[in-house]
Amino acid sequence: MAGKSGRTIANVPEKSLKKTVLCWEGMLVILFIVINLFCGGISPSYQFANVLREMPKYLTEMFLLFPMAFILILGEIDISVGASVCLAATFTCMASNQGLPFGAVILVCLLTGVACGFINGLILTRFQELPPMIVTLGTQIVFRGIAEIALGSGGSVSLSNADGFRKIAGKAGIVPYILFVVILMAVLYSVVLAKTTFGRSVYAIGSNRMAAYYSGIPVQKIRLIIYTVTGFMAGLAALFLTSVLYGANTTTGNGFEMDAIAMAVFGGISTSGGKGRLFGGILSGFTIICLRIGLGQINMNPQLILIILGILLISAVLIPNISAKLKLKKKAA
């Protein structure tokens, strides 16, 4: 019973060079180059080897970008990631100071993260009426609160034996190990999001949760998995952060959630769900890191850098909104 009217529907995707370059990611590539040229211009020590050397400190936040992209595409938000990092880092340091073997320390770190994420996921899937924002605001206080209790009145802990962590912080040639891990994760998460049934389901949920559910997609299972994985990545971030900082305190991981969200949003991932690609997020992540390294090298006030990031975050959402509004107006006129 083929189409009675004999109408055919094309199924070959159109590709054009113009579209590829003019898309958000294309702009980001250009921006990445511009930022690097700019940093090279303002700071004489902005050279490849130096940048690579300074990178590990900033790369830890990239771990949070990947799962955050998934959460934003779901149309949700997780504000507790910074606190999860804090808690995991605290427990890690304490476990290490207890003299546990390094393998066990790593396990403590990752499991703490997983537990944090799982708690978020559990609350959100059991009580679906609750907005993720308010739940993760609440768990954020609890996670950091537990870290505060564990850290005691001093509010900080430092590693008494950092041997294992030094290994993690090592390098292959001039390239730090963490960069390999980040790239590995970037590829892994990008492929899952873009190519697999799981990734397509995430987009479906973010675009129209009801329709996804009616189409047989296990919405709650996917949400639980993503929040738990987010916790795991917070644990991973904490592990590498500890290997840079050799300790933890009550402010560890402060603002990581904003950085992760800013990287994702700036990378073209919509906060209302269903839109954006991880590639954009990764590009914007590296752009922001390069900018931070460059500005840090010329001893710019770290607070000023935070202000710049805040402005970047807001304008990354604002500019597409305004341009869409203008386009609509133009159409109407």
Added chain:
Amino acid sequence: MKENKSILKKITGSREASLLIVLVVLCVVISMRSPSFLTLKSISDMLKNNAVIMIMTLGMLGVLLVGGIDISITSTLALSGMTAGMLVKYGIVENTFLLFVIAVAIGGLCGFLAGLIISKGKVLPIIATMGFMYIYRGLAYIVANSQWASAEDLGAFKEFALGSVFGINNVIIVLVICYAVFFVVMKWTKTGRMVYAVGSNREAAGISGINTSSVELMVYTVMGTLAGLCGALAVSIYSSAQPNMLYGREMDVIAACVIGGVSMTGGRGSVAGALLGSLILAIIAKALPLVGIEAIAQNTVKGVIILAVIVLNVITQRVMDKNNLKGREM
């Protein structure tokens, strides 16, 4: 059947009544453990120490009523407070009243900017205010320029929080005025009801001619203004101005609202609820050491309370829905 339902409805329906009961029970229990708790001095101290959070709770009530959120408030507070502190420190402005005006104006401008981005730029409130949280806090550090204002620097400005009129501390007078104004505006004026209308059904409000984005802009501006006022108050109360003032305490403000029965999705909540919520939170903070929980665990307890309250809300709503369904005859 009908009788039953109405009783249930009265208990679960009037949030303020049940909060009041909780408040009274808390007070009784605490005063049994520590008789000095219910003295005038102790209550006045507690109000003074929590005035800043309590006043900002009012602004947050408005923001939450329209279905928004503002996590930049303590940054706004730090920026305006720090500015006031520095102005006194370097002797640029000495007049206490003028300092308050400046702080309030800075706060109002901060709130207005956030409101503009949210209402006209259609940026999600959580994203926009997260951005401003860092921008305003960063500006506070820049204003401070690695300095801070100590009690000696603040001179007459710190006297404001110590002074009193008719035996009532100035800070408490400001607090009472704020609550009285909000109570009247939210309940008895068209402006207040517009906020409720927008939060309850934005589309319908738009159709009936309410400029919904202006209402949104207004609540964020008011929020900022109050945060600015609190900036000056905080500097005076704690007789110091530091750029990290009240870092992270926006959670207390949101918690007070959540406990006070303000809905996170808009349309529901009252000034009385905000008052009771913030009072309960203040009393719990005061009571924790009395029941053997150290101050260091305060945040955890607070977070657990927030989570418990929102989960409890969902559960009561589910029970109520189920009862309604049972009431449907088939």
Added chain:
Amino acid sequence: MSDYVLELKGITKIFPGVKALNNVQFQLKKGEVHALMGENGAGKSTFIKVITGVHKAEEGEMFLEGRKVDFRGPRDAQAAGIAAVYQHPTSYPDLSVAENIFMGHEIIKNGIIQWKQMNEAATELLSELNADFQATDEMGGLSVAQQQMVEIAKALSTHARIIILDEPTAALTKNESEELYRIVDKLREDGVSIIFISHRFEDMYRLATRVTVFRDSQYIGSYDVDKITNADLIKAMVGREIKDLFPKPEVKIGAEMLRVEGFSRLGYFKNVSFAVHAGEIIGLTGLVGAGRTEVVESICGITKPDEGKVYLEGRPVQIRKPADAMKQGIILLPEDRQKEGLILSWGLGRNVTLPTMGKYAKNGFNDEKKEREISKQLLEEVDTKAVTIFDPASSLSGGNQQKVVVAKALGQEMKVVIMDEPTKGVDVGAKAEIYQIMGNLAMQGYAIILISSEMPEILGMSDRVIIMCNGRVTGELSRSEATQEGILELAMEKSK
């Protein structure tokens, strides 16, 4: 100079891609109740929104008591004395009844809202309507009928001279409908002119003196209610004889496919049992809120029933989530295609393969090429009017969107097909095509459950009609037994 309190001429309203109203006219006499009838998607609701100033017509003129008016927004219409009461009231659920009534025209003295006065005035209005609730009650806690009453009270509070009732009885029980009739009678006596939109002939005969029919966005005619026969009216609404529209094939009915037994869900339906056989189309009907959709959603695992069993081909099956139902071959075409059926921002192809992508995927990786081929094939099979499979679903008309939903179902292995209001908001041409597909599916031996509120559709397509009322099955009629009157009676039987 004019006999008409309201007159519209040559109204044309265009939405992107669709002419929602095409040169329609309408006259309303003072103090009359005027029924506005037509099928879903005929343009009635759009027309109402033009009158109330929500939409602005591209062409046409509107006269109020002979004077030309030009509303810039709903406020202007309100000020001119026009009020509308919608089927699902657009109210403020968190606010009190009194506040809902006076929203926009509160009683204010010196900037202070006079609650006492407002509550008193609201109580007065409500007692005029014999309302059984208080002015201080919360709006969200009221039933639909009560909320409508609030809307009518609101209209009265603005001293509206023209009140538009948009399908007010659709969600009401028989008693509630009677109450509404009484109120409408009273309004008419007070000199209010009323436009009444309804699908129910009963409403029209009971209330209206004149009726205007729209079809396919066009004005068909205005008639005196006591001078037009039922058949003529249906013909005016549908545009052709019913027989031509419904190509119901003669199919030999086979073995039992799906049987539900003792299905109950608190507050929605109780003790529902029925069966459907291979090649059979059963019509599941009843008033809005009778629980039809809720029953099939529970069958498909979207909601959980409290009690009851599902048998497929005689075997009991456990369905806990939508994927389980799909695995068993029970496929639902949901009622709200824009919210539940499609992802509007996505291309057609991806929509079609959304439930089946796992089937084509290799080790969890999507096979995009195969998906494209299959979706092209399926979309062509249902004759979708689209250029490429990458067109966003939002760019299609209602009828074509429904075809995409059908294509999505066809891609799955089906045994039982459940179509919930498949022709809602679909134009007549596409409707016929959807009926054609339905008939073909029955011929291929699938069991079909058709949920519909449209009587001609139920009568035209079903082998058997199952009628629900207030969450219970109140009757079952064979094709030969079923009549419009018989079904309506059962559909309203147990209403209080």
